[in-house]
Amino acid sequence: MATFQLDIVTPEKTIYSGDVEQVQAPGADGGFGVLARHQPMLAALAIGQVVFTQADGTNHKLAVSGGFANVSGDGMTVLAETAEMAQEIDIERARVARDRARSRLSDRGQVDMDRAQAALSRATWRLRTCGAE
Known part of the structure; x- marks a missing residue:
């Protein structure tokens, strides 16, 4: 499966930066998924869970408390108010x-x-x- 760059950042730090196969995110207007070569978009995020799959097939979950997701030709950037990986909660x-x-x-x-x-x-x-x- 094709991969793309995912960056998840908060005002305090970078939570994740790397290649992924897919991302599922809690949009303010409903959940959405992103694969490689997705159409560019900007979406407000709701409080919820972001799930992404790394290139090696490993799934990761993190809790976010709102923010924005920007999908472009270069990949996807999640700008979250707060974000915590599941194992860090x-x-x-x-x-x-x-x-x-x-x-x-x-x-x-x-x-x-x-x-x-x-x-x-x-x-x-x-x-x-x-x-x-």
Whole structure:
């Protein structure tokens, strides 16, 4: 299968840079997949999971909390607000964040519901990405 360059970067660091066969990403308007020679596009990313397959067939998962994906003739660049490879996710920290968000959502007092829902979504996707939920 043909490969293309994938770069996944956050404001803090480069998470991944290398050749891949395919990428699946959580677009703001729905999930999408990219193969080599894909039409150029720019897409907003939702909170969710990016899955990519390296040239040797190895699959990798990472949790992202939004950002953008740019597909061009040179490859694909994911500019994520935050991104964590599955094996780097602190499961206990993600569970604490999920439980805290659930508690804030059930309180309904002085809570910013959109912010609490986003926190719950981020924590849930982190747990799903590392296989803990």
